[in-house]
Amino acid sequence: MNFYNTAFYISLSVCIFGILCRISTWFFRHVQTEDRVSFFPRIMENIGGVISVFAIPDIFRIVRKLLTDVLLQLHIFREDRLRWFMHMSICYGFLYLLLFHALDEQISLRFFTGYESTLNPFMFLRNLAGFLVLCGIGIAVYRRKKFHLLKKTNRKGDWAALLLLFLIMFSGFLLESFQILSPAIFDEMVEEYMRTEDPEEILPLKAYWARDFGVVFPQAPDTDNAELLEEGKGYHEESCSFCHVKPDAAFVSYPLSKIFRPIGNMPDTFRADRILWYIHVLICFAGLAWLPFSKFFHMVSTPLRLLKEKTEIRAENAAESETARSLGMDACTHCGICSQYCSVAPAWQVLGNPDILPSEKLASLKNLTSLLPFGKEKKISGFAEGSYICTECGRCTELCPSGINLQDIWQASKKELLRMRITEPHRQIRKHTVSEWASILKEKEEVSPEIRLNLTDRPETFRGCVQCTICTNVCPVVAASDDPQSDLDLTPQQIMNLMRLQMKDMALGARMVWDCTTCYMCQEHCPQGVRVADVLYELRNIASERMR
Amino acid sequence: MKYAYFSGCKIPTHLPEYDIATRAVLDRLGVRLADLRFNCCGYPVRHRSFEASALSGARNLALARREHLSIVTPCKCCYGNLKHAEYWMKQRPQLRDKINGMLAEEGLEWDDDVRVIHLLTLLDEDIGREALRSRVTRPLESLKVAPHYGCHALRPGNVVQFDNPLAPTIFENLISVTGAESRDWPLRLECCGNPLWEKNSRLSIRLMNRKLANAAESGADILATACTYCQLQFDKIRKEQPEKQRKVPELASVLYIQLLGLSMGMDAEQVGLSKKSIPDSIFSSSSIPEEHNKVLKH
Numbered sequence: 001m002n003f004y005n006t007a008f009y010i011s012l013s014v015c016i017f018g019i020l021c022r023i024s025t026w027f028f029r030h031v032q033t034e035d036r037v038s039f040f041p042r043i044m045e046n047i048g049g050v051i052s053v054f055a056i057p058d059i060f061r062i063v064r065k066l067l068t069d070v071l072l073q074l075h076i077f078r079e080d081r082l083r084w085f086m087h088m089s090i091c092y093g094f095l096y097l098l099l100f101h102a103l104d105e106q107i108s109l110r111f112f113t114g115y116e117s118t119l120n121p122f123m124f125l126r127n128l129a130g131f132l133v134l135c136g137i138g139i140a141v142y143r144r145k146k147f148h149l150l151k152k153t154n155r156k157g158d159w160a161a162l163l164l165l166f167l168i169m170f171s172g173f174l175l176e177s178f179q180i181l182s183p184a185i186f187d188e189m190v191e192e193y194m195r196t197e198d199p200e201e202i203l204p205l206k207a208y209w210a211r212d213f214g215v216v217f218p219q220a221p222d223t224d225n226a227e228l229l230e231e232g233k234g235y236h237e238e239s240c241s242f243c244h245v246k247p248d249a250a251f252v253s254y255p256l257s258k259i260f261r262p263i264g265n266m267p268d269t270f271r272a273d274r275i276l277w278y279i280h281v282l283i284c285f286a287g288l289a290w291l292p293f294s295k296f297f298h299m300v301s302t303p304l305r306l307l308k309e310k311t312e313i314r315a316e317n318a319a320e321s322e323t324a325r326s327l328g329m330d331a332c333t334h335c336g337i338c339s340q341y342c343s344v345a346p347a348w349q350v351l352g353n354p355d356i357l358p359s360e361k362l363a364s365l366k367n368l369t370s371l372l373p374f375g376k377e378k379k380i381s382g383f384a385e386g387s388y389i390c391t392e393c394g395r396c397t398e399l400c401p402s403g404i405n406l407q408d409i410w411q412a413s414k415k416e417l418l419r420m421r422i423t424e425p426h427r428q429i430r431k432h433t434v435s436e437w438a439s440i441l442k443e444k445e446e447v448s449p450e451i452r453l454n455l456t457d458r459p460e461t462f463r464g465c466v467q468c469t470i471c472t473n474v475c476p477v478v479a480a481s482d483d484p485q486s487d488l489d490l491t492p493q494q495i496m497n498l499m500r501l502q503m504k505d506m507a508l509g510a511r512m513v514w515d516c517t518t519c520y521m522c523q524e525h526c527p528q529g530v531r532v533a534d535v536l537y538e539l540r541n542i543a544s545e546r547m548r
Numbered sequence: 549m550k551y552a553y554f555s556g557c558k559i560p561t562h563l564p565e566y567d568i569a570t571r572a573v574l575d576r577l578g579v580r581l582a583d584l585r586f587n588c589c590g591y592p593v594r595h596r597s598f599e600a601s602a603l604s605g606a607r608n609l610a611l612a613r614r615e616h617l618s619i620v621t622p623c624k625c626c627y628g629n630l631k632h633a634e635y636w637m638k639q640r641p642q643l644r645d646k647i648n649g650m651l652a653e654e655g656l657e658w659d660d661d662v663r664v665i666h667l668l669t670l671l672d673e674d675i676g677r678e679a680l681r682s683r684v685t686r687p688l689e690s691l692k693v694a695p696h697y698g699c700h701a702l703r704p705g706n707v708v709q710f711d712n713p714l715a716p717t718i719f720e721n722l723i724s725v726t727g728a729e730s731r732d733w734p735l736r737l738e739c740c741g742n743p744l745w746e747k748n749s750r751l752s753i754r755l756m757n758r759k760l761a762n763a764a765e766s767g768a769d770i771l772a773t774a775c776t777y778c779q780l781q782f783d784k785i786r787k788e789q790p791e792k793q794r795k796v797p798e799l800a801s802v803l804y805i806q807l808l809g810l811s812m813g814m815d816a817e818q819v820g821l822s823k824k825s826i827p828d829s830i831f832s833s834s835s836i837p838e839e840h841n842k843v844l845k846h
Contacts, residue, residue, distance in 0.1 A: 480754050517755065519739040537595065
């Protein structure tokens with residue numbers, strides 16, 4: 001086995017193994033741990049689902065979706081033309097290179113009689129495909145650098161994927177341009193196709209190739225001698241032209257090679273073209289092996305997710321829903337659209353918890369539900385905060401170009417959080433008494449006190465309070481209680497009194513603060529203009545912040 | 549007339565009929581709605597962070613401002629929080645500078661020249677009761693309606709400037725436009741209980757039941773709401789409660805805009821009423837043709 005085959009089979013094995021591992025997680029991963037369906041029944045359920053697709057109307061729908069959503073991605077086209085062009089160039093540019101360049105012996109040679117990589121249109125198309133991929137990478141970088149929000153959610157994985165693609169393309173173009181320059185390759189071709197060692201015959205051809213094909217020879221032939229060139233042209237047409245066109249069809253590599261011409265023959269002395277070939281091939285194989293462990297895995301997962309309707313999953317079928325959720329987590333390309341348009345993105349801007357944004361929350365959920373015993377560095381508290389701040393507006397689900405039913409994932413994970421008793425501060429407050437909370441929350445350092453209205457710290461807020469109890473008397477929560485003192489710890493007017501005495505901590509854990517309906521009856525009725533409800537809001541803000 | 553339509557987060561996924569009815573009725577009244585990609589109004593996150601809530605609200609105002617449009621929202625909580633954000637942005641220069649600094653990152657700027665109104669204000673003031681009345685072709689005579697105001701549009705009165713916070717009349721006036729009779733009831737200005745749903749659900753339901761009993765005592769056939777959260781509470785959440793715990797009269801809750809649409813001669817389906825059972829009382833009103841009844845009861 002030579003180097004190429006060995007490297008290829010190693011990376012292919014890693015790739016296949018990785019893909020199988022990741023696919024198996026679709027049947028192992030659980031968002032909801034209650035009524036867990038084990039591996040094999042889950043596979044059977046899903047196979048049942050797949051078989052049901054072969055009902056005739058379903059087949060038509062699937063074929064239509066395959067065409068519009070997977071192959072043409074019209075849903076992205078409708079949303080954003082630039083993004084569509086970006087993805088199409090990368091996807092189809094790369095696909096062309098994979099099938100007709102990397103696999104040319106298996107595909108191009110069989111389907112195109114007389115295929116030669118150095119003939120047109122192949123030489124041109126190869127450059128075009130590479131150029132398109134580079135364009136796509138350029139747009140992707142621009143998107144990730146330019147757009148507000150998006151630029152703050154970029155991850156190393158996003159850049160690594162773009163860098164890898166860029167390196168594959170760039171090393172390819174570099175390789176081709178050094179091949180154009182190389183007299184050693186010229187000599188090899190002469191030996192193979194011209195079958196002569198006579199320098200008299202080779203010299204005119206050298207002159208012709210030095211002028212028209214950009215080869216840089218150690219002893220530059222005379223390219224001004226018209227007679228010599230004419231002779232060289234004759235030899236060229238006789239031996240070379242049937243399988244080698246002028247390299248200007250390589251509209252990227254050829255101009256690139258001109259940049260290196262001034263270096264002269266130096267790269268050829270250590271066969272730079274061969275070194276570049278190894279580099280190019282190794283990067284490609286590294287990419288192949290890395291595919292299942294990187295965001296490139298979306299090539300496998302996203303089409304599958306797209307073929308299912310977003311809301312198609314039978315909600316009552318736990319096995320199918322859980323598999324759809326796991327598949328959804330894997331289908332995420334981290335394109336960031338959901339976060340860019342997330343309804344609660346402003347909350348993230350202020351609170352700074354990335355798990356408020358759907359794309360980041362999904363990654364955290366994937367991490368938290370990971371089957372591996374290691375690498376669960378994500379904190380569930382951050383995820384829970386993000387989950388409860390989400391308003392379930394459904395926009396992420398509506399916009400997701402990968403067709404992930406995020407709404408279903410959020411609802412399921414929120415249920416699981418409730419089952420685990422990881423709740424909002426409103427509920428946590430019942431875990432301790434008001435005086436316990438006073439000591440728990442007193443210890444905590446306040447992260448950013450300047451962000452509030454600071455009503456509670458200003459004596460003038462309460463200066464007018466005469467403890468008339470009107471706020472308590474109009475409060476619907478007090479009215480709904482038979483015994484306010486034990487149900488609510490403190491009444492609104494008692495809380496205002498604590499504020500007057502600058503005993504804020506004593507009020508933070510009072511159930512009255514957390515059971516406030518925010519109806520503003522108290523504030524509206526206060527004869528002294530005390531902002532009673534606003535103060536209760538602020539106490540919740542302070543406690544939430546200290547509880548984080 | 550063109551407005552930026554602020555549906556809020558809950559309507560698209562949890563209360564689509566409100567969207568259907570609002571769009572259909574406003575379309576008939578010649579009001580055009582622009583859909584900007586608004587974010588959350590900031591009401592839900594206000595418990596956690598005032599500034600997050602203020603940024604959410606101000607960003608929406610800035611989005612509408614960029615398009616030179618007024619905002620209309622069918623939700624009282626969204627309305628309340630947008631006004632709340634506006635109020636504090638006006639009051640606190642320091643807050644304004646900080647928020648505007650964050651908005652500037654995406655080329656937005658808040659200023660105090662954006663008008664925010666609730667759907668009821670649009671109907672009552674911008675279109676006008678007389679104009680509305682002239683469109684009513686099928687008055688809902690003999691229907692007795694208990695208007696449920698919704699707290700966040702009413703109070704704090706100096707912030708939201710919706711109507712008299714303790715003695716409002718806008719809802720009753722608009723109900724009279726449809727030909728129905730509005731009933732006065734003592735708890736009409738109190739909380740529906742929804743703000744505590746999933747936070748203290750028992751208390752949330754208790755508050756709701758108190759109101760329902762009170763409204764039924766007033767002799768109303770139905771409750772009318774003009775707020776996403778109130779309607780969710782009185783309709784969806786109540787229906788999720790186990791039968792046994794529903795000790796109170798089954799007083800159906802209908803969105804005001806749906807009542808208006810029906811009185812303007814629109815079909816039940818056009819105002820998003822077909823999917824659920826509607827009290828016969830609306831349709832026992834003689835002016836509504838029998839076939840609508842059949843559609844609803846299928």
